[in-house]
Each structure stands twice: as structure tokens, then as C-alpha cells.
Amino acid sequence: MSIRTRNWLLLAPAGTLFLALLIVPLTVVLVFSFGERAPAGGVVPAFTLEQYANLPARWTAFKNTLTLAPIGTLAALLIAYPLAYFLAVRADPKWKTILLVLVIVPFWTSILIRSYAWIFLLGGRGLPALLEWIGIDGVRLINTPFAVLVGIIYGYLPLMVFPIYVSLDRLDKRLLEASSDLGAPPWRTFLQVTLPLSVPGIATGCMLVFILLMGEFLIPAMLGGGKVFFVGNALVDLFLQSRNWAYGSAVAVALVVIMLITVTIYMRLLNRLGARRDDVAIM
Amino acid sequence: MKHEGYDASTLAAGQKTIAEFRNVSKRFGSVLAANDLNLRIAKGEFLSFLGPSGCGKTTALRMLAGFEAPSEGDVLLDGEVVNNLDAHRRPVNMVFQHYALFPHMTVAQNIGYGLKQQRPRLPKNLIAEKVSKALDVVRLGGFETRRIWEMSGGQQQRVALARAIINEPKLLLLDEPLAALDRKLRKEMQIELQNLQRQLGITFVLVTHDQEEALSMSDRICVMKDGRIVQVGSPQELYDRPRNRYVAGFVGTSNFFDGKVTKVTGTRASVRLENGDEVEGSPVSQVSVGQSVSISVRPEQIKLHRSGDGATARVLNRIFLGEHTEYLVKHDTLGEFLVLSPRQSELNDGPFNTGDVLFASWEASAALVLDSK
Numbered sequence: 001m002s003i004r005t006r007n008w009l010l011l012a013p014a015g016t017l018f019l020a021l022l023i024v025p026l027t028v029v030l031v032f033s034f035g036e037r038a039p040a041g042g043v044v045p046a047f048t049l050e051q052y053a054n055l056p057a058r059w060t061a062f063k064n065t066l067t068l069a070p071i072g073t074l075a076a077l078l079i080a081y082p083l084a085y086f087l088a089v090r091a092d093p094k095w096k097t098i099l100l101v102l103v104i105v106p107f108w109t110s111i112l113i114r115s116y117a118w119i120f121l122l123g124g125r126g127l128p129a130l131l132e133w134i135g136i137d138g139v140r141l142i143n144t145p146f147a148v149l150v151g152i153i154y155g156y157l158p159l160m161v162f163p164i165y166v167s168l169d170r171l172d173k174r175l176l177e178a179s180s181d182l183g184a185p186p187w188r189t190f191l192q193v194t195l196p197l198s199v200p201g202i203a204t205g206c207m208l209v210f211i212l213l214m215g216e217f218l219i220p221a222m223l224g225g226g227k228v229f230f231v232g233n234a235l236v237d238l239f240l241q242s243r244n245w246a247y248g249s250a251v252a253v254a255l256v257v258i259m260l261i262t263v264t265i266y267m268r269l270l271n272r273l274g275a276r277r278d279d280v281a282i283m
Numbered sequence: 284m285k286h287e288g289y290d291a292s293t294l295a296a297g298q299k300t301i302a303e304f305r306n307v308s309k310r311f312g313s314v315l316a317a318n319d320l321n322l323r324i325a326k327g328e329f330l331s332f333l334g335p336s337g338c339g340k341t342t343a344l345r346m347l348a349g350f351e352a353p354s355e356g357d358v359l360l361d362g363e364v365v366n367n368l369d370a371h372r373r374p375v376n377m378v379f380q381h382y383a384l385f386p387h388m389t390v391a392q393n394i395g396y397g398l399k400q401q402r403p404r405l406p407k408n409l410i411a412e413k414v415s416k417a418l419d420v421v422r423l424g425g426f427e428t429r430r431i432w433e434m435s436g437g438q439q440q441r442v443a444l445a446r447a448i449i450n451e452p453k454l455l456l457l458d459e460p461l462a463a464l465d466r467k468l469r470k471e472m473q474i475e476l477q478n479l480q481r482q483l484g485i486t487f488v489l490v491t492h493d494q495e496e497a498l499s500m501s502d503r504i505c506v507m508k509d510g511r512i513v514q515v516g517s518p519q520e521l522y523d524r525p526r527n528r529y530v531a532g533f534v535g536t537s538n539f540f541d542g543k544v545t546k547v548t549g550t551r552a553s554v555r556l557e558n559g560d561e562v563e564g565s566p567v568s569q570v571s572v573g574q575s576v577s578i579s580v581r582p583e584q585i586k587l588h589r590s591g592d593g594a595t596a597r598v599l600n601r602i603f604l605g606e607h608t609e610y611l612v613k614h615d616t617l618g619e620f621l622v623l624s625p626r627q628s629e630l631n632d633g634p635f636n637t638g639d640v641l642f643a644s645w646e647a648s649a650a651l652v653l654d655s656k
């Protein structure tokens with residue numbers, strides 16, 4: 001068997017899956033998006049831009065997604081970084097594994113069940129009741145953007161922690177000693193050595209969380225109570241309830257395009273950052 | 284205990300102390316990595332810590348750098364106790380064992396790192412100027428914008444060196460800096476390090492397990508064993524007057540014959556070897572009758588002849604080294620030992636071949652009577 005054949009064989013399983021589950025459906029969605037709504041639901045093939053012209057009607061969902069996804073990503077980063085730093089640099093090696101397992105333990109139960117827990121916690125008999133007890137009245141948490149934010153940060157935290165942990169764990173601790181030896185106090189060592197060398201982990205974590213958040217629908221549905229709508233919720237509605245597939249497809253295509261644009265800009269920025277800093281290759 | 288923890292806190296007259304260990308011990312859990320160290324390091328000297336792996340050399344160095352605080356005793360820099368002074372506040376720099384160069388910075392950024400940390404800030408052009416000067420010192424002029432991974436091992440070594448000297452530290456610490464280089468490069472760097480030290484006048488403290496490296500570069504060597512300092516002295520002192528069998532074995536090569544002291548007269552002692560033979564030797568320190576000792580004879584101190592006095596020895600192996608020839612010979616009861624004969628003696632007595640039975644002898648002054656520890 002030639003190297004060429006073997007290379008093709010290596011790519012075959014993933015390639016087939018990619019073709020069957022990504023390219024084909026995407027093409028179908030793209031075709032649908034130019035169609036018209038069939039009276040009984042479904043699509044009548046056509047070539048019209050009508051569906052795209054209607055996109056502004058779903059502006060709120062796009063706005064929510066495009067604000068809460070970046071904010072959620074950033075918040076997850078700010079919470080995950082110190083945690084990952086602690087796990088990788090400070091934690092006693094004996095405890096490391098246990099602590100890492102604790103980070104993923106929540107994944108052992110379904111996000112659905114965990115979201116119910118949050119509904120209770122943020123709902124009238126949860127945190128607001130506690131606040132009332134200490135004299136702070138009238139706080140409403142559930143069904144607000146805040147509740148959705150809490151939910152997504154909570155849900156996606158491990159995804160942010162792990163890549164950052166890996167890059168910090170790989171970091172040669174002698175570099176930190178070298179920095180200190182050369183006269184840098186701890187916080188400057190962090191800014192000049194630790195942080196730049198963990199950029200690959202930050203970049204991976206942010207990308208992962210951001211992309212998944214753009215398609216999120218479960219957490220907004222449960223903790224946003226129909227008031228904080230994501231594009232994902234709009235899609236669920238259009239495909240499953242209203243059965244307006246043509247319009248739903250246009251919304252989906254718009255989301256994919258927005259994602260492609262943001263991710264491209266993001267990669268460009270990272271690469272420029274990498275080039276300027278003479279940095280380690282990013283991803 | 285005092286006799287064990289060798290007191291090296293004396294320096295020659297006129298030498299200024301730049302750093303000092305005073306009764307310093309360091310514990311890691313149950314491991315005593317440094318045990319009652321007492322040592323003065325003289326300003327401008329090249330001092331090496333020599334000992335096998337795990338004997339506490341790096342620990343001693345790290346206490347000077349400020350990465351470890353002593354469990355007991357005091358570490359002094361320039362006359363001040365610095366036990367708990369952070370590394371970034373010490374006028375000391377280190378060349379790390381695997382260089383620890385910053386992979387996300389260029390060669391120039393690595394070298395200028397120490398200057399960049401100074402407050403008040405130094406002007407950019409001054410930093411650039413000093414960096415290029417440092418690069419010249421380590422003969423890497425023009426490599427400013429190179430990436431670390433584009434440099435060979437030897438070049439990385441020199442970048443690490445330039446980075447560590449740029450702040451003109453009072454003490455330059457080097458932890459096995461040449462261990463990762465191949466033999467030829469190591470020899471070159473040994474000479475370069477020595478030149479650099481003279482040129483800069485900075486005090487160098489080197490850690491190595493390689494006796495040849497320590498012997499060839501150092502003004503003084505501090506021999507360590509199991510966290511203790513065994514002996515401190517110039518390479519010649521250690522070679523000619525090792526304090527015990529351990530030092531004699533670690534510094535240079537030697538033949539050892541174990542025995543017990545039977546008589547002490549003036550500068551000589553008689554020792555009954557394990558085979559019952561009685562030999563004369565010169566004690567390096569006080570010995571008493573009945574004490575277990577080792578007679579140490581350097582290979583080059585032993586003479587081989589075809590006839591005459593001495594112990595009969597059969598040649599087992601012969602290695603021609605050019606200037607010298609090394610013989611492995613065997614004595615019936617004393618066992619095997621090494622002899623290094625100069626070329627001239629071979630020319631006089633004819634080459635000795637494997638299987639030849641010869642006489643081996645040495646002067647009583649060359650037979651050192653050492654504590655067998």
C-alpha cells in the first residue's frame with residue numbers, strides 16, 4: 001500500500017462523517033434558505049431572497065446571542081484562568097488529579113438536570129429569598145440575561161479550564177524562576193512569561209466556548225424562560241414549532257456566516273499578536 | 284559533629300567575602316539536602332561545588348539564588364543575611380541547567396530581559412546597546428533577532444550566559460551549565476567560561492559532577508557528599524592532599540589499599556594492609572594506631588621495573604595514550620591497580636606487554652594515608 005493510499009485511509013472515517021453530517025446538511029439548509037414556505041410546513045423549492053429580507057424580524061435573538069456569547073466567553077475566561085493557574089502551578093501534585101476530576105464531575109450529570117438546579121437556585125425560593133431575608137428586596141434573577149449568563153458560564157467553564165490548564169501545566173516552571181532571577185517581581189513574571197506562554201490555551205478555550213455558545217439553546221430556554229432568546233431558540237421554534245423551514249434555514253445560514261466572520265477575525269488577530277510578540281505558534 | 288562538617292569559613296588574607304554559608308541546613312521533608320554547610324566565597328573567585336548527583340549541590344546554589352530558604356543557619360551576601368530575600372531582589376544571576384530561555388522571545392529579548400526589569404526604567408537604546416555588547420562578549424554578534432529554537436545547543440548556552448551576566452551580578456551561579464553539550468564543545472566552553480570570568484571579574488559559583496570540569500576551571504573546589512562539605516581547596520590541594528578516601532577517589536584517579544595503622548613516627552605511618560604486608564605512608568591528617576585507613580597511590584606515582592624492589596605485579600592490560608601508557612596490573616594479594624608510566628620510562632625499560640611479570644614500587648611520600656571514609 002502506498003503512503004498516499006494509507007493517508008487517504010487515515011482520513012476516510014472522519015472525511016465520510018464530515019461529508020455526511022456537515023457538508024450535505026449545510027447544502028440542504030442553504031438550498032432551503034432560498035425556498036418558500038410550504039402551506040403545510042416544509043419547503044417549496046424556489047429562488048427568492050424573501051427569507052433573508054425577513055431576518056431583521058429575529059434581530060433580538062441575534063442581538064442576545066452576539067452579546068451574551070462574547071460576554072459569557074470572557075467571563076468564563078476570567079473565572080477559568082485563575083482556577084487553571086492554581087491547578088497547574090500552585091496545587092500540590094498529589095491533589096492535582098483529584099482537583100481536575102472535580103472540575104469535570106458536573107459533566108457526569110445531564111446539563112438538563114443541572115439547569116433545573118439553577119432554576120431553583122435563582123428562582124423565587126432560592127437566592128432572591130435569601131437576599132430578602134437579609135433585607136434586600138425585589139431582586140429577580142430567573143428569566144433574566146443574568147440567569148442565562150450564570151448558566152452558560154457554569155456550563156462551559158470546564159471547556160475553558162482544560163486548554164488553559166494544559167498550556168500552563170506544560171509551561172516550564174524554571175522559566176518562572178529565570179524571570180524572577182533576572183529581577184522581575186511575581187506579577188511582572190506573570191505578565192511577561194506566564195501569560196504570553198498560555199496564549200495558546202486561552203485561544204483554544206475561547207474559541208471552543210464561543211463557538212458552542214453561538215449555537216446554545218438549552219440554557220437560554222431554561223434559565224431565560226422564553227424572555228432571553230438565542231438564535232438557537234429561534235431555530236428550534238422555526239423548525240419544530242412553526243415549521244417554517246425556509247425561514248429557519250435562512251436564520252441558520254446567517255448564524256453560520258456570522259460565526260465564520262468572527263472566527264476569521266479572531267484568528268487574524270491572534271496570528272498578528274503571535275507575529276508581533278515573536279510568539280510560540282498559536283494553535 | 285564539627286569534624287564532619289568541614290569548616291571552610293577561612294579565606295586567604297586579603298580576600299574579601301562576597302557570599303557565605305553559616306551552619307546552613309536544608310530539609311525537604313525527611314531528606315537533608317544540605318547539612319551544616321560552612322563556606323565563604325571570595326570576591327572574584329571561581330568556585331565549584333563538586334559531588335555525585337543528589338549530594339546537594341543544586342540545593343546550595345538555589346539557596347544563594349533565593350529559590351530556597353535555609354531550614355537552619357544563615358546565607359549571607361555581601362555581609363548581609365539574605366535568608367528570606369526574594370530571588371528578584373538579589374544581585375545574583377543564574378545560568379540554568381537546561382538554560383531556561385524564554386521561548387516566546389528573541390535572542391535579544393532574552394538577553395535584555397534583566398535590563399528591562401530595572402527600575403527606574405532604562406532607555407530602550409541603552410538596553411539595545413548593552414544587549415549587543417553582551418552578544419559580542421559571548422561571540423554571538425548579529426544574532427539579535429533569532430528565535431531560541433533556531434539556535435544550536437552551544438549557542439543557547441551562550442545566550443543563557445549573556446542573559447545572566449547583563450545585570451553585572453555580584454555572583455554568577457552556574458548549574459551544570461555544560462552537561463548538555465558534547466565533549467568537544469564542552470572543552471571549548473570551559474575555556475570560554477574561564478576567560479569570561481577573568482574578563483568580567485564576576486565571582487562564579489559552578490555546580491558540576493564532572494571532576495575534570497571542576498579541576499580545569501576552578502580556583503577552589505568544594506567537594507560535597509550526602510549534603511555535607513567534605514573538603515574545600517584549590518584543585519592542587521585536593522589532588523595532592525585529599526582529606527579522605529572519598530575526596531581522593533573523586534578528584535583524580537587513585538589506587539586504594541585498605542589497612543590499619545600500626546605505628547606513627549613523625550611524618551610517616553606504618554600500615555598493615557589486608558594481605559598482611561606492612562607499608563609506609565604519609566598521613567594527610569592526624570592518624571592513630573589501630574585506625575582503619577586507606578593508602579592512596581596515584582597511578583602516575585607508581586613505577587614499574589623489570590627487576591629490583593617492589594611488589595610483583597602481572598600486566599593485565601596496556602593502553603597506549605601517547606605521552607603516557609596506562610597499565611592495569613594485578614598483584615597476587617593486593618588485587619588490581621592502575622599504573623601510568625611516562626613514555627620515557629618505557630623507552631628505557633622496553634615496552635611491557637600483557638602477561639609480563641614486573642615489580643611495582645612507589646615512594647612512601649606518594650602513599651597517602653587517608654581516613655577510609
Ligand SMILES: Nc1ncnc2c1ncn2[C@@H]1O[C@H](COP(=O)(O)OP(=O)(O)O)[C@@H](O)[C@H]1O
Nearest residue numbers: 311314315316335336337338339340341342343
Ligand atoms: N524540591 C525538592 N523537594 C524534595 N526533595 C528535593 C528537592 N530538591 C532537592 N531534593 C533532594 O535533595 C537532595 C539533593 O538534591 P540536589 O541539591 O538537587 O542534588 P545535586 O544537585 O547534587 O544532584 C536529593 O536527595 C534530592 O532528591
Ligand SMILES: [Mg+2]
Nearest residue numbers: 337340341490
Ligand atoms: Mg543538580
